[in-house]
Every structure is written in C-alpha cells, then in structure tokens.
Amino acid sequence: xxxxxxxxxxxxxxxxxxxxxxxxxxxxxxxxxxxxxxxxxxxxxxxxxxxxxxxxxxxxxxxxxxxxxxxxxxxxxxxxxxxxxxxxxxxxxxxxxxxxxxxxxxxxxxxxxxxxxxxxxxxxxxxxxxxxxxxxxxxxxxxxxxxxxxxxxxxxxxxxxxxxxxxxxxxxxxxxxxxxxxxxxxxxxxxxxxxxxxxxxxxxxxxxxxxxxxxxxxxxxxxxxxxxxxxxxxxxxxxxxxxxxxxxxxxxxxxxxxxxxxxxxxxxxxxxxxxxxxxxxxxxxxxxxxxxxxxxx
Amino acid sequence: xxxxxxxxxxxxxxxxxxxxxxxxxxxxxxxxxxxxxxxxxxxxxxxxxxxxxxxxxxxxxxxxxxxxxxxxxxxxxxxxxxxxxxxxxxxxxxxxxxxxxxxxxxxxxxxxxxxxxxxxxxxxxxxxxxxxxxxxxxxxxxxxxxxxxxxxxxxxxxxxxxxxxxxxxxxxxxxxxxxxxxxxxxxxxxxxxxxxxxxxxxxxxxxxxxxxxxxxxxxxxxxxxxxxxxxxxxxxxxxxxxxxxxxxxxxxxxxxxxxxxxxxxxxxxxxxxxxxxxxxxxxxxxxxxxxxxxxxxxxxxxxxxxxxxxxxxxxxxxxxxxxxxxxxxxxxxxxxxxxxxxxxxxxxxxxxxxxxxxxxxxxxxxxxxxxxxxxxxxxxxxxxxxxxxxxxxxxxxxxxxxxxxxxxxxxxxxxxxxxxxxxxxxxxxxxxxxxxxxxxxxxxxxxxxx
Numbered sequence: 249x250x251x252x253x254x255x256x257x258x259x260x261x262x263x264x265x266x267x268x269x270x271x272x273x274x275x276x277x278x279x280x281x282x283x284x285x286x287x288x289x290x291x292x293x294x295x296x297x298x299x300x301x302x303x304x305x306x307x308x309x310x311x312x313x314x315x316x317x318x319x320x321x322x323x324x325x326x327x328x329x330x331x332x333x334x335x336x337x338x339x340x341x342x343x344x345x346x347x348x349x350x351x352x353x354x355x356x357x358x359x360x361x362x363x364x365x366x367x368x369x370x371x372x373x374x375x376x377x378x379x380x381x382x383x384x385x386x387x388x389x390x391x392x393x394x395x396x397x398x399x400x401x402x403x404x405x406x407x408x409x410x411x412x413x414x415x416x417x418x419x420x421x422x423x424x425x426x427x428x429x430x431x432x433x434x435x436x437x438x439x440x441x442x443x444x445x446x447x448x449x450x451x452x453x454x455x456x457x458x459x460x461x462x463x464x465x466x467x468x469x470x471x472x473x474x475x476x477x478x479x480x481x482x483x484x485x486x487x488x489x490x491x492x493x494x495x496x497x498x499x500x501x502x503x504x505x506x507x508x509x510x511x512x513x514x515x516x517x518x519x520x521x522x523x524x525x526x527x528x529x530x531x532x533x534x535x536x537x538x539x540x541x542x543x544x545x
Numbered sequence: 546x547x548x549x550x551x552x553x554x555x556x557x558x559x560x561x562x563x564x565x566x567x568x569x570x571x572x573x574x575x576x577x578x579x580x581x582x583x584x585x586x587x588x589x590x591x592x593x594x595x596x597x598x599x600x601x602x603x604x605x606x607x608x609x610x611x612x613x614x615x616x617x618x619x620x621x622x623x624x625x626x627x628x629x630x631x632x633x634x635x636x637x638x639x640x641x642x643x644x645x646x647x648x649x650x651x652x653x654x655x656x657x658x659x660x661x662x663x664x665x666x667x668x669x670x671x672x673x674x675x676x677x678x679x680x681x682x683x684x685x686x687x688x689x690x691x692x693x694x695x696x697x698x699x700x701x702x703x704x705x706x707x708x709x710x711x712x713x714x715x716x717x718x719x720x721x722x723x724x725x726x727x728x729x730x731x732x733x734x735x736x737x738x739x740x741x742x743x744x745x746x747x748x749x750x751x752x753x754x755x756x757x758x759x760x761x762x763x764x765x766x767x768x769x770x771x772x773x774x775x776x777x778x779x780x781x782x783x784x785x786x787x788x789x790x791x792x793x794x795x796x797x798x799x800x801x802x803x804x805x806x807x808x809x810x811x812x813x814x815x816x817x818x819x820x821x822x823x824x825x826x827x828x829x830x831x832x833x834x835x836x837x838x839x840x841x842x843x844x845x846x847x848x849x850x851x852x853x854x855x856x857x858x859x860x861x862x863x864x865x866x867x868x869x870x871x872x873x874x875x876x877x878x879x880x881x882x883x884x885x886x887x888x889x890x891x892x893x894x895x896x897x898x899x900x901x902x903x904x905x906x907x908x909x910x911x912x913x914x915x916x917x918x919x920x921x922x923x924x925x926x927x928x929x930x931x932x933x934x935x936x937x938x939x940x941x942x943x944x945x946x947x948x949x950x951x952x953x954x955x956x957x958x959x960x961x962x963x964x965x966x967x968x969x970x971x972x973x974x975x976x977x978x979x980x981x982x983x984x985x986x987x988x989x990x991x992x993x994x995x
Contacts, residue, residue, distance in 0.1 A: 278600050
C-alpha cells in the first residue's frame, strides 16, 4: 500500500498540534500524538469520548491542516453498500440500453458497468481521491451502524481497497486518513478495533474550554468567556442526566453574544439554560439548585 | 524515519514484544499486530521523552477507556514511570506541553527503555489467570478456560464434573429447587435443562432491507440485473422489504450478597439457552460492570467472579438507583436501551434513595420497550413490595416475576416473548386501568401501595 508522503507537512506531533491550533482546533498532547500517528502511519484511528467533546471536529480540523477534502459518512442502522460505497446509475443504464436498441447496436456488460455509470458514495469517493495528499475520511458514529456494516468496513480499513463485483477490486491511489468516531452506545467488534489506533477524548479543563470558546466565538467578550467556561464546569459538577460538553459551551457563548449580554448572571443564565441543558429533569435540577449554580462567578 | 531503525531494530522489537506480553498478562488484548504497530509508531514519532513514548503506546495498544489505566500502569512498571506524570490519563489534559527541555535523544531513550525491559523481572509471581483475555490466551499454558472454570467452580468435594451425565430424576428434583439452595455443582447439572429454553424477544423492524416478494420498495439493482436477460426489458420487478430483527435483550444482574446465586443462575441461563448469547449483560452492586465481552470468553462462573472482584465492596449494600443511573447515563439512554427488552434481576433492597431509583426507572422506561423485573422474593405469597426500592420501581415494570428455579424460568421466557407493554402504572406513576395479568399477585399490592 503506497503511503503518501506527509513527512513534509507533518514532521512531528508538536507541529500538528500547532497547525490544529491555527485551524481553530485546540487539542492536548495525547490527542495530537494519536492523530499524528494515524496520519503518518496510514492507520485508521478510532476516537471515542462523551458526546460534544469534539470528535467530529478533530477530523474536520485534520482535513483543514492537511488541506484536503473531508469526506464524511454518517452511520445508521441499515446502511448498505449502495449508500456508503457505490451505486450504479440505473436510469442512465436504462437510457443507454434504449439508445443502443434504437441505433441497432449491441451492448455488452462492460459498456454498462463502467465508471460512467458508477455513482461514488463517500467511501469510494475517499479512495478515488487523486491526491497528492490523502483525503480525510470521517466515518461518524460508527456505533450507530450495525454489525453488518462494521464487517463491511474491514476491507476498507485494512487494505484501503474495496471490491465491486462488476469492476473488481479498487485500490486507493492515495489511501485516505480514516477517522472513526463512536459514542460507545454499543461495543464495537474487536476485529474493528484491532485495525485502528485508539484515542479517548476527555472533557478538557476550564482554561482550555475558555480558550476554545475564544477561538470559536470571537465575538464573545473577555469576562463572558471565562464565565461560560466556569459555568459549564459548574453544571458538570451537578448530577445531570446529560452534562453539557464543549459543543454546548460554544452554543451558550454564541447565545449570550446574540442576546448582547456582556456578563453571565443569574437572570441571563435562567433565560439561556435551554441552550446548555436539554432534559427537563436537568432544567428542573438547575431550578432547584438555583441558577447561581450556572453563574460563572 | 530510519534513525530508530539504524539504532538496531532488535531494541525496538524487544521493547514492543515485552510491552505487548506484559499488557496481555494485564488483560489488554495486545496482539502481535498491535506490537508491530507500536514498533512502527516509535520511529515516526521519535519520542523525546518517556511521556511521548507512553503516548505512542497508548495510541497503539489501548482500545477502550477502561484500558488506559492498565496501559499506563504496565508501561510505568516496565519503564519506571510515565515520565513522572501520573496525571497522564486520569486528567489527560496535559497541563502544558513540556516544551523541549534537554531530554535524552530518542535513541538514548530507546536504549534506556530496552535496558529497563530486559532488567524487568521476567517471571514475577502473578495472580492466577482471571482475565478474559488472559484466560483464553492459548499461549499462557495455564490450562483451557474450561478447566480453569471447572477448578473455580469446585468448592465442593463430591461434585461431579461438568458434562458428566446426571440422573434425570435428580435433575428433575433440582429443577424445582430454589437457586439459592443449589450448590454451584448442582447448578451446573441444570445446564441441560436450561439449554432447552429459548430466550425469544419480540421482533422489531430493522432499517436493513432484504429481498422479498411482497416488499414495497423496488430493488432497482436486482430488477436491472434480471432485465439484462430479457434484452433490457424489466419484465419482473424485484422488491425489497425491511428485515425483522429481535430486539436487544439487556440483563442487569444484582450481585450483592443474597442475590448472587440468582445472578449466577441467570448468567448460566444466558450462557446455555438459545438466544442468550445475544444479550448485553451488566452486573451491579455498588457500581455497574459490563460483562458482555467477558461472557464471550469464559464460562459464567468465572465471569461472575471477575465482576465480584471488580466491585469488592458489595457487602456495603446495593445501590440500585445509582447503578441504574450509571447505566442510563453511559450506555442505556444514548442508544443501547432504546427499544430494548430490559431484565433487571434484584431483590429491590436499595441502600440509596427510593426517589433516585424511581427517577432512573422512569428514565429507563421512556426508552426501553419492556422492563421485566426478576425478584426471587416474589415467589412467596406473602410478598408485598413495601421495601422502598421495589415499591418505587414497580410502576415502571411491565412484569415482575420470581424466576427462582428452573421450573419458574418458564415464566421468564414467556414474559420475554410477550409483545407490547403491560405497565401497571402509566409513565408518571399514576395508576392505569386494567393492569395486565403478568405477576398478578404482587401487582395488586403494588396498586394498593400506590
């Protein structure tokens, strides 16, 4: 399997962390190292972590750093080869048959099952990416797919190749950097895990959350950013059904900017609690604990 | 890229192999592929610090958050620490990048690591094999898992070995006996009877489709393929219809004190009965442990022991509400319990707040298809769900049954197979008219209790 040479763009993990930072994705050293190894070794990487911790964003940022397209496949139960890999363009094939008939020509299999009639879905599109740098293929929430789909991924992950019965095996010219994410709603197959590098993304500490908000919501003024980061940290300390993640912290800061609030106090927190907490039990709990609990100060 | 290799691949290969072996002993599935991957990662990352070397190991060997601590410990044991940064994964947010202070060059670091690996005592005394990965590793030479299980399951002296034919009349007698009164050996004699049971759960529509003559959707791919035989005229429309799949079966087993025999019996049932292998199994006492992976590798007896070791403080009482919350928060509500059939095996003695159990049962009931509570104490005519926990949980159960002996297990299989909901109370806990007949006796009491 030819590995595209990324040594120029990604000389070491520290450079990748710095580049990700410039691309708007703040990360820590362990994740930086894991992504670096994934890109340089040409090995798929499985990212896990609680929802809203930035798994999908990591893949997007990696694509930005590599300056290549991000090709995303959202998994769901019943996902089939036709939706994930390729589909034949049936209307076009039918038309071609009719056309050939009217002209009195004979059609052979090879005429109908050629690249002209092939609709590339995300997986095939990632393999067909011409390069020179590999595309980033994000297989999102792979735990939502079913066992059959996981098994279907094996060939792609191990060989960077897929087999299309009518065309044979298609091998990637430039194997994509594959990022899989999972929310751990079910255990993935060991066979799938064995083919991947692995990283568990933790919820970042308050300073890093503040830095992320600063990066993602530039309009947020200074006292507000720290207050939101501390407020979310405080909410996470409560016994919530769904503790808010980084994504919620960013939405909260955005909401406050829209409201024109320059600081996070009890009143504003009460008005915007629905941006951060999505369960009525949690809102109820916050109401009992007092909105001061969400207050950043 | 070749600096590491120029140094001599033997060093690196040795480190990778040793680290892999130690990790395997510690229960991390570090196969040769992962060792090789680690050996490939190091020259690429050129770690300048012990911590970076550790990060390479972490990315290549771990495959779950529960393995991070093990990798860190084993790495620390082998190489004398993770660069003094014990906060490595408990608080994995690196405080600051450690810059590049005068650290040893990568080659020196590797040589250092190789030396540490060689000096590490190769055969230090280890506890007997207990890990799921450890037990089924053929290379360990500690005997087959079956044998290990046999040994583990033989506290009694006159107990027959697994698989030895047992007189039918004796088995018949045992089948009527309460699980709590059976010795582990007698319980194993019941495997034959248990294998005859089928744990069939109701079906649901899958989003996956399969060819079907009566399907609604047209299968263009297949239609066109057939059309080629008839000169391009699609004479016959091929159709597809959604497949039907059994719902997810989830079993939550209380393994505290008095419930342990029943948990053991239930795991054995899942192990033997048809359909049991598909179940997701968790145990709880004070904390929740996922057993599903372990059950695939070892007999139930051993899996249960492991779960008991994982939660050694069960004598302190069961925290059903808290365990259920953990289940809801981590896996249940995010997806596993959605549309699933949930079986909870517990006597309902909760040392926590009943309000918490009520709230968690309510949350679970909103996503689960059915909840079946197996409480062996309901076998008694006199049983009344007055204990705080059971009374709180009752309105959210579709069925409460005892399933305390093999004969009583038929109740369970019937309850599993029954489609639809039969909750005595509606979701907010108020009484609904005409509660179903399941678990009729205690049900009425539940209604009286409110």
